[in-house]
Amino acid sequence: MPEPILELHSVSKSINNVPILQDVNFKLYKGELCVLLGENGAGKSSLIRLLSGIWQKDNGSIIIDGKEVELETPKTAAKYGIAAIQQESFIFDHLSVAENIYIRNAPQGYLKLRDKHKLNASAQKLIDELGFPLISTQRAGELNLAKRRMIEIARIATMQSNILILDEPTTSISEWESRSLFRLLREYKRKGGAILYVTQNIEQIAEDADRISIMRDGNIINSIPINAATQDNIEKMIWGQYYPDKYPKLAIPKGSELFFVEGLSTPNLLQDINFSLCQGEILGITGLVGSGRSQLAKALFGLQPITSGTFYVDRLKAQINSPHDAIMLGIAYVTEDRCGDGLFMNLSALENTFTLEEAFNNSLFTKNKFMSDLYKKYEKRVNLKVKSPKTNLFGLSGGTHQKLLLLRWFLSDARIFIFDEPTRGVDIASKVDIYNLMNDLVRKKSAIILISSSFDELVGMCDRILVLRDGRISYEAHRNKPEEFSNLYRYAVHNK
Amino acid sequence: MFPVERLNKIKNILTEKKQLDVSTLSSMLNVTEVTIRRDLEKLESENFLTRTHGGAVIIEETHDDNSVVQLEDDASASEHRKIIGQIASYFVNDGDVVFLGPGQVSRYIARALKGKKNLTVVTNDLLVAIDIAVHAPEVKVVCPGGELNSGDFQLYGRITESAIKNLYFNIAFVDVDGVSIQRGYTVSSLDKAYIASDVMAVSKVSIAVCDYTKFNLNSFAPLGPIQMFKTLISNEQTPEEYKEYFFKNGIQLFCTFDVYKGSMQQRG
Numbered sequence: 226m227p228e229p230i231l232e233l234h235s236v237s238k239s240i241n242n243v244p245i246l247q248d249v250n251f252k253l254y255k256g257e258l259c260v261l262l263g264e265n266g267a268g269k270s271s272l273i274r275l276l277s278g279i280w281q282k283d284n285g286s287i288i289i290d291g292k293e294v295e296l297e298t299p300k301t302a303a304k305y306g307i308a309a310i311q312q313e314s315f316i317f318d319h320l321s322v323a324e325n326i327y328i329r330n331a332p333q334g335y336l337k338l339r340d341k342h343k344l345n346a347s348a349q350k351l352i353d354e355l356g357f358p359l360i361s362t363q364r365a366g367e368l369n370l371a372k373r374r375m376i377e378i379a380r381i382a383t384m385q386s387n388i389l390i391l392d393e394p395t396t397s398i399s400e401w402e403s404r405s406l407f408r409l410l411r412e413y414k415r416k417g418g419a420i421l422y423v424t425q426n427i428e429q430i431a432e433d434a435d436r437i438s439i440m441r442d443g444n445i446i447n448s449i450p451i452n453a454a455t456q457d458n459i460e461k462m463i464w465g466q467y468y469p470d471k472y473p474k475l476a477i478p479k480g481s482e483l484f485f486v487e488g489l490s491t492p493n494l495l496q497d498i499n500f501s502l503c504q505g506e507i508l509g510i511t512g513l514v515g516s517g518r519s520q521l522a523k524a525l526f527g528l529q530p531i532t533s534g535t536f537y538v539d540r541l542k543a544q545i546n547s548p549h550d551a552i553m554l555g556i557a558y559v560t561e562d563r564c565g566d567g568l569f570m571n572l573s574a575l576e577n578t579f580t581l582e583e584a585f586n587n588s589l590f591t592k593n594k595f596m597s598d599l600y601k602k603y604e605k606r607v608n609l610k611v612k613s614p615k616t617n618l619f620g621l622s623g624g625t626h627q628k629l630l631l632l633r634w635f636l637s638d639a640r641i642f643i644f645d646e647p648t649r650g651v652d653i654a655s656k657v658d659i660y661n662l663m664n665d666l667v668r669k670k671s672a673i674i675l676i677s678s679s680f681d682e683l684v685g686m687c688d689r690i691l692v693l694r695d696g697r698i699s700y701e702a703h704r705n706k707p708e709e710f711s712n713l714y715r716y717a718v719h720n721k
Numbered sequence: 722m723f724p725v726e727r728l729n730k731i732k733n734i735l736t737e738k739k740q741l742d743v744s745t746l747s748s749m750l751n752v753t754e755v756t757i758r759r760d761l762e763k764l765e766s767e768n769f770l771t772r773t774h775g776g777a778v779i780i781e782e783t784h785d786d787n788s789v790v791q792l793e794d795d796a797s798a799s800e801h802r803k804i805i806g807q808i809a810s811y812f813v814n815d816g817d818v819v820f821l822g823p824g825q826v827s828r829y830i831a832r833a834l835k836g837k838k839n840l841t842v843v844t845n846d847l848l849v850a851i852d853i854a855v856h857a858p859e860v861k862v863v864c865p866g867g868e869l870n871s872g873d874f875q876l877y878g879r880i881t882e883s884a885i886k887n888l889y890f891n892i893a894f895v896d897v898d899g900v901s902i903q904r905g906y907t908v909s910s911l912d913k914a915y916i917a918s919d920v921m922a923v924s925k926v927s928i929a930v931c932d933y934t935k936f937n938l939n940s941f942a943p944l945g946p947i948q949m950f951k952t953l954i955s956n957e958q959t960p961e962e963y964k965e966y967f968f969k970n971g972i973q974l975f976c977t978f979d980v981y982k983g984s985m986q987q988r989g
Contacts, residue, residue, distance in 0.1 A: 468971050470971050471967070471968050471970075471971045471972060471973060473973050473974060473976070474973075475811045476811055476812070595723065599723075599725065603980060606957070606978065606979060606980045607978070607980050635981045635982070636725070638724065652965075653964065653965040653968050653969065654961035654962075654964040654965050656968065657964040657965075657967070657968050657974055657976070658957065658964070658976065661957065661974075661975060661976040661977075661978050662978050662980060662981075664975070664978070665978040665979060665980055665981045666981050668808075669981050669983040670983070671981070671983075
């Protein structure tokens with residue numbers, strides 16, 4: 226057995242009192258590629274942020290080469306030989322391709338001065354070896370997502386590291402470029418480096434993997450050698466058993482049609498999406514990272530330009546070209562990125578509740594009083610637990626943030642609610658509240674599109690579930706046919 | 722003006738004047754007649770008013786003199802229980818045989834069953850029976866025999882128990898008086914506990930109902946452990962530790978959130 230290069234002992238991390246990682250124990254060995262699998266929100270990306278020094282652990286110890294280390298910053302992590310490719314690309318737009326590739330270790334010329342020619346030449350050589358369609362002198366700002374990813378891959382080859390961490394490195398690049406990456410990884414392993422590879426697409430990397438570790442609910446629950454893995458036992462470990470019975474699902478009779486989407490396509494991703502949505506219905510939408518779930522939500526809310534498609538609201542043709550159009554049609558979008566896109570973190574709880582109400586022209590004098598009365602009334606109804614309406618949002622929990630966002634939309638004229646990952650990073654009690662708040666909506670004749678990567682949640686709450694794969698609907702499952710609800714994962718991954 | 726605020730204004734004006742026409746309202750509130758019409762439509766769906774040609778008339782609160790005993794809840798308790806009743810009604814299908822256990826919440830469930838087809842309700846609480854007769858007369862009511870407790874108008878004793886044992890229920894609602902993680906579910910008397918156990922033995926589904934004041938409360942007679950019900954309907958004020966406990970242990974908890982104001986009716 227080779228010796229471990231990286232060890233984690235009882236590592237824990239909480240954010241806003243919500244445990245993200247709980248008591249993680251893990252070993253990575255020299256010369257191996259370990260695939261880390263798990264559903265969205267299982268804690269994979271959080272673990273990577275800890276290992277690359279972006280976040281700091283709360284408890285536990287990290288041991289590299291037998292010595293306990295503190296990974297305080299990305300720089301310290303690099304010092305200990307850890308190199309990482311995060312899910313979001315990390316490229317400097319104003320620098321050239323070559324400069325981006327050699328961001329850490331530029332080849333040095335005479336007197337240790339930067340030698341631009343040498344830099345460009347050796348970058349181009351590397352690019353050609355990898356077979357990437359890049360030009361070393363080009364500015365990175367002009368490149369699309371796929372090419373930026375290629376820069377990051379090329380960068381791996383230049384870094385002096387012995388632990389490589391990759392988070393979904395092949396999203397947005399083609400099969401051909403992925404192969405170059407895998408070639409690079411094999412070389413890395415041969416030299417004794419260890420690789421932790423996070424993905425949801427195990428098939429792509431299975432050939433080069435040595436071991437699979439499964440993450441669930443912030444914990445690494447199991448590790449097995451690749452040759453002991455079958456599709457079936459991996460699926461079972463990732464998703465666990467479904468326990469949909471704990472969800473407060475109400476059997477609401479379907480009303481008339483509220484929303485109909487016909488032939489929706491977006492540039493490069495979504496293709497020919499069709500579905501209808503009726504009053505009282507909760508429609509689930511799922512799929513792996515990159516399948517187009519979030520883009521679909523944005524397209525429905527006018528945040529994503531579409532190439533074709535027709536919308537009907539109340540069976541009337543409707544134009545959705547901007548969020549304003551969508552709001553006027555009664556569409557609400559509860560974003561996945563609560564702090565970034567949803568809430569105004571610099572405003573108070575009260576102000577955040579009424580940002581939409583600017584649309585109504587109310588006289589200046591009555592408005593403030595009216596808003597604070599309304600806020601007082603509703604704050605209790607949603608169990609908000611914010612000290613005062615003037616409290617600002619920093620330091621409030623994920624559950625409270627979500628409820629504030631919900632309150633904003635619940636007080637609007639919306640009838641079609643799009644929820645994108647509504648319970649991620651939310652404590653259990655608030656989760657139960659959020660599901661019950663959904664019931665409040667459907668009881669009162671509105672309809673919900675629930676976008677989620679938790680199959681448990683979808684099976685628990687939805688009447689129908691659409692599975693997206695590579696921008697197309699690959700499967701539609703109905704609540705009254707339980708067998709359809711039990712094999713969602715299969716359609717998210719394979720195209721049967 | 723905010724729609725909610727406008728609706729409240731219309732309510733106030735109408736409560737005072739009893740009836741009004743659209744054009745007056747439109748000029749009073751400085752909005753178009755189309756908007757007023759939509760508002761009236763919404764208030765009509767809330768049963769606050771009836772629309773007439775060109776205006777609206779308030780629906781006067783009809784006091785049910787028929788109802789032998791009025792519900793004595795204060796407004797907020799009543800609102801909470803009303804929604805428990807509405808949520809409970811989603812579990813009842815046309816053609817079902819339903820048992821409604823004795824208690825205040827059951828009286829609200831009784832009211833919410835209005836409109837169900839071919840329904841039979843069995844109850845040992847005479848107030849529940851009367852409520853159904855008054856508010857949902859199309860529902861068939863069956864009362865078992867037994868000894869009448871004049872204090873709470875409920876039937877108890879051997880006769881009640883043996884009558885219930887011979888029946889079969891699609892669903893039973895058990896109005897519980899205490900819920901605690903350690904002691905489980907409790908009710909106020911042994912008689913009530915015996916009947917509840919008999920009912921659950923012959924019911925396909927059993928659902929506990931109670932308002933939030935019953936948590937962390939131990940009543941006199943134990944009914945069973947906290948896991949005995951797979952579904953509980955209560956209020957949003959349910960303590961967090963219970964929400965967490967139920968979710969982790971695979972038990973459905975329904976809460977009576979009433980936040981969404983409902984949207985204006987169809988556009989166009």
